[in-house]
Amino acid sequence: MSETIELRNVSKYFGSVIALKGISTSVNAGEILCLLGDNGAGKSTLIKTLAGVHRPDEGELLLDGTPMLFSSPRDALDKGIATVYQDLALVPLMSVTRNFFMGREPEVGWGPFKRFDHETADRVAKQKMDEIGIKVRDPNQAVGTMSGGERQCLAIARAIHFGAKVLILDEPTAALGVKQSSIVLRFVARAKAQGLAVILITHNVHHAYPIADKFTLLNRGQSMGTFRKSEVSREDVLQMMAGGKELQELEYELQEFERTAAPPS
Amino acid sequence: MPSDPTPSASAAAAPSGSDERLREVSFLSKQLNKPELGAISGALLVFVFFGITAGDTGMFAPDGILNWSTVSAQLGLIAIGACLLMIAGEFDLSIGSMIGFAGMMVAIPSVFWGWPVWLAILFAFVGAMAIGFLNGYIVVKTGLPSFIVSLAFLFILRGLTIGLSQYFTNRTIIGGVRDVAEEQGDWLAPLFGGKAFQGFFQWLGENGWMETFADGTPLVQGIPAVILWFIALVFICQWVLQRTRFGNWIFASGGDALAARNVGVPADRVKILLFMFTAFCATIYATCQVIEFGSAAADRGLLKEFEAIIAAVIGGALLTGGYGSVVGACFGALIFGVVQMGIFFMGIDSSWFRVFLGGMLLIAVIFNNFIRKKVTEAR
Numbered sequence: 001m002s003e004t005i006e007l008r009n010v011s012k013y014f015g016s017v018i019a020l021k022g023i024s025t026s027v028n029a030g031e032i033l034c035l036l037g038d039n040g041a042g043k044s045t046l047i048k049t050l051a052g053v054h055r056p057d058e059g060e061l062l063l064d065g066t067p068m069l070f071s072s073p074r075d076a077l078d079k080g081i082a083t084v085y086q087d088l089a090l091v092p093l094m095s096v097t098r099n100f101f102m103g104r105e106p107e108v109g110w111g112p113f114k115r116f117d118h119e120t121a122d123r124v125a126k127q128k129m130d131e132i133g134i135k136v137r138d139p140n141q142a143v144g145t146m147s148g149g150e151r152q153c154l155a156i157a158r159a160i161h162f163g164a165k166v167l168i169l170d171e172p173t174a175a176l177g178v179k180q181s182s183i184v185l186r187f188v189a190r191a192k193a194q195g196l197a198v199i200l201i202t203h204n205v206h207h208a209y210p211i212a213d214k215f216t217l218l219n220r221g222q223s224m225g226t227f228r229k230s231e232v233s234r235e236d237v238l239q240m241m242a243g244g245k246e247l248q249e250l251e252y253e254l255q256e257f258e259r260t261a262a263p264p265s
Numbered sequence: 266m267p268s269d270p271t272p273s274a275s276a277a278a279a280p281s282g283s284d285e286r287l288r289e290v291s292f293l294s295k296q297l298n299k300p301e302l303g304a305i306s307g308a309l310l311v312f313v314f315f316g317i318t319a320g321d322t323g324m325f326a327p328d329g330i331l332n333w334s335t336v337s338a339q340l341g342l343i344a345i346g347a348c349l350l351m352i353a354g355e356f357d358l359s360i361g362s363m364i365g366f367a368g369m370m371v372a373i374p375s376v377f378w379g380w381p382v383w384l385a386i387l388f389a390f391v392g393a394m395a396i397g398f399l400n401g402y403i404v405v406k407t408g409l410p411s412f413i414v415s416l417a418f419l420f421i422l423r424g425l426t427i428g429l430s431q432y433f434t435n436r437t438i439i440g441g442v443r444d445v446a447e448e449q450g451d452w453l454a455p456l457f458g459g460k461a462f463q464g465f466f467q468w469l470g471e472n473g474w475m476e477t478f479a480d481g482t483p484l485v486q487g488i489p490a491v492i493l494w495f496i497a498l499v500f501i502c503q504w505v506l507q508r509t510r511f512g513n514w515i516f517a518s519g520g521d522a523l524a525a526r527n528v529g530v531p532a533d534r535v536k537i538l539l540f541m542f543t544a545f546c547a548t549i550y551a552t553c554q555v556i557e558f559g560s561a562a563a564d565r566g567l568l569k570e571f572e573a574i575i576a577a578v579i580g581g582a583l584l585t586g587g588y589g590s591v592v593g594a595c596f597g598a599l600i601f602g603v604v605q606m607g608i609f610f611m612g613i614d615s616s617w618f619r620v621f622l623g624g625m626l627l628i629a630v631i632f633n634n635f636i637r638k639k640v641t642e643a644r
Contacts, residue, residue: 051527074529089527091520093587093640102517103529105510115508142640 002065004029004197005050005081005166010059012045018221019045022059025216025226029165032188032198033226034208036237037218043201046218047168050199051083052076063165074103080165086174088155092144096136099143100125100158128157132187149180153187160191167191168199173207185211209234300581301593303632307579307625308596308603315607324610327475327485337602338495339550341595343569344576345495345502346546348594350539351577352506354519354586355404355411357397357543360573362422364566367393367544367551369430372439372561375446382446382556383453390548396422397544401537419570427563443559457494457549458556460487491553495595498546503591515539519586575622576601579629583637600625 006026012019020042027033037043048054050061052070060067063079070076073083090099097118106117106124122139129136132153143151152172159167169188173181189211192198202208208215215232217224217240224240232240239248315324323329343360350357370389374380380388400418404411430437446454463486469475470483477483506512517525518532525532547566555561578584579600580593601622608618 053527072529073527074531077529083527085527087524087527089521089524091517091524091587093520093583093637094516098513098516102513102525105513107510114510115504116510116513118508144640 002062003027004064005199006062006065007046007050008060008062010046010049010056010061012049012054013057020049020056021222023216023218023223024059025223027166027197027199027214029197030192030195031213032192032200032211034212034215035199035201035218036203036205036208036215038203040220041218042221043218044170045221047083047170047199047201050076050166050168051081077103077162081168082159082162082166083168084155084159084170084172086170088151090143090151090155093142095140095142096129096146096154097121097125097139099154100128100139100161104162124161128161129154132157133183149176149183152176152180152184156184156187156191160194160196166197166199168201170201171203172200173202173204181207205234205238209237300588300590300633300636301596302581303629303636304580304593304596304600308599311600311603311607315603315610319607319611322610324607329606329610331485331489333602333606334492335489335602336606337599338489338492339553340569340572340576340601341495341598342491342498342550343543343546343573344580344594344598345498345591346539346543347570347573348577348580348582348589348591349502349506349515350536350543351574351582351584352519352586352589353515353536353539354522355401355536355540356415356574357400357540358412358415358570359396359400359418359422360543360547361566361569361571362419362426363393363396363544363547364551364554364569365426365561365563366396366422367548368555368561368565369426369439369563371552371555372442373430373433376439376441377434381449382442382451386453386457386552389552390545393544393548394541397541398537400544401540404540405533405536423563430563437563438560439562440560442555442561443557446556454556455490457490457552459490461490461493463487489553489557491550491557494549494553498549499591499595506591511535516587519588521587572601572622575626575629578633579625581629581633581636583633584630585637588637588640597629 003026008024010023011021023042023046025033035043035046045054049056052073052075055069061070062068063081068079070079070081076083089102091102094102101116101121106120107114108117108120109115125139126136129139134150134153143154146154152175156167156169156172159169172184172188176184185207188198188200192211200208200212209229212229214226214228215237216226217237227237319325324333343364347357347360367389370392371382371385373385374388375382375385396418400411400415403409404414407414427437430439443454443458445451446458466475466483466485466487470477470481475483475485506515514525514530514532514535517528517530518535522532522536550569551561551565554565576597577589577594579597580590580595582589582594604621605615605618608615608621
């Protein structure tokens with residue numbers, strides 16, 4: 001059986017810079033793949049390649065086993081790959097409804113009189129937000145009036161509503177508090193249960209490990225391998241991540257510091 | 266004592282009426298969130314002011330009304346274009362120069378090259394929109410601020426208008442377009458220079474409901490085409506902006522072009538189309554003027570780009586894009602027309618009009634800024 005989305009030896013260059021080199025990984029429906037890597041590891045380039053923003057210079061991208069080349073983000077979206085970026089792709093000045101359906105407006109009417117179906121849009125937007133426990137008093141209120149967590153959930157709800165097959169999340173918990181993060185992660189797990197293939201980008205192993213099924217580790221544009229959760233422990237993952245070693249050293253140093261600084265009693 | 270029953274009555278009404286009071290407040294703040302609020306209340310104020318101070322000057326007689334509504338409609342036409350483009354996050358400073366250039370594109374071929382007038386008009390529309398496309402294409406592809414790119418076109422087009430008209434005709438004012446159109450019995454020209462409902466106004470005059478000249482023609486012979494164009498465009502553009510998918514794309518492109526692109530909105534195409542649309546509006550303005558007055562001049566439309574942008578800003582459009590209203594821009598243009606003609610009717614030195622304009626712009630920008638903060642801050 002072919003995977004929902006698969007990368008084979010994908011490379012991407014920007015001039016003389018090697019952004020990605022020979023990346024291979026895959027994710028199936030009802031699975032969460034976690035892309036781990038420090039800043040500059042190539043996570044952003046990789047998701048932009050998946051989302052149709054960049055074209056791979058080498059290698060191929062397979063959707064349900066068929067090689068694909070996306071001409072634009074819109075094309076990727078139409079083929080069922082929905083991406084939630086860190087900036088959330090929300091416009092603060094626009095209403096919840098207008099944001100929810102931005103680029104995908106439902107239409108009614110005929111020919112030149114085709115119009116944006118505000119009634120349906122308002123109803124669906126409100127319903128979807130209610131489902132994740134965010135009370136929207138008025139779907140016409142500006143997104144700028146919502147909190148960071150609410151905006152994140154709106155962006156994900158929108159992607160799930162339209163992302164038929166693959167959901168790509170770029171650092172969904174980066175700017176959130178503990179409680180808001182758990183709401184978002186629970187939401188991601190539910191998307192998986194609904195049968196979506198989820199690609200989660202993060203550098204927070206503690207957020208990724210509980211819900212991910214497999215991990216792909218990126219370091220300086222190269223893959224350090226893809227592992228099933230059964231094959232690795234949380235510590236292994238942390239160890240392999242760029243900076244994992246540094247963190248460990250820091251821990252030793254801190255322990256040392258505590259020992260020497262503590263007054264003998 | 267009248268003061269005695271008042272507090273007791275309000276105290277009695279308070280417990281049961283508290284719900285209604287809450288709703289009233291939310292209704293008010295809902296109105297406050299509409300971008301056109303400032304312009305509509307401003308227009309009301311202006312009408313009240315001139316109704317009191319200039320009521321007896323003939324400003325509100327039929328020909329007076331026609332006077333300021335024509336001025337408002339002309340400005341309104343280009344204000345609509347400027348407004349939609351501003352909502353999409355871009356400026357066009359070449360609107361005024363485009364008016365001069367488009368006027369020449371109608372006049373020179375029809376008077377000097379022997380083209381039928383309808384062909385010259387179509388030529389002007391195609392030419393202007395091609396330049397609008399170029400303008401938008403450069404802005405979108407280079408990523409330069411449209412302020413600078415269209416400023417370049419402001420000078421290029423004005424220079425071309427003067428240079429080319431001298432090259433082809435040896436003059437910068439070209440008359441006789443109306444005569445040519447009437448001679449040919451042109452079918453397209455009346456759509457821009459004609460007057461509608463003439464029979465109705467004739468009938469009003471014959472029945473003594475409207476003053477007539479000595480020869481029996483009524484004081485107002487008909488509604489100028491420019492007003493009808495304006496009204497039609499207001500309805501179409503307001504509908505497109507608020508009620509269609511493309512309207513949502515306009516808001517999205519101006520609110521955050523990157524976000525819009527990431528969810529699949531073709532922001533570049535939206536912006537280029539709107540640059541073409543401002544050129545289209547400027548060409549309607551120019552064609553109406555050329556056909557109605559019969560002449561084109563190379564200095565037509567001077568400073569009109571700023572007036573159009575000011576009208577859009579008074580109408581609630583944000584300079585940063587993503588917010589605004591077509592209806593607002595119309596009321597902005599109406600304020601313009603009424604004040605400009607009101608000052609004229611009252612016999613005040615017209616320099617004061619500019620002072621008023623500047624003041625109005627300042628107030629509008631401060632007010633809009635306040636509204637934007639209110640809309641975008643977390644509650």
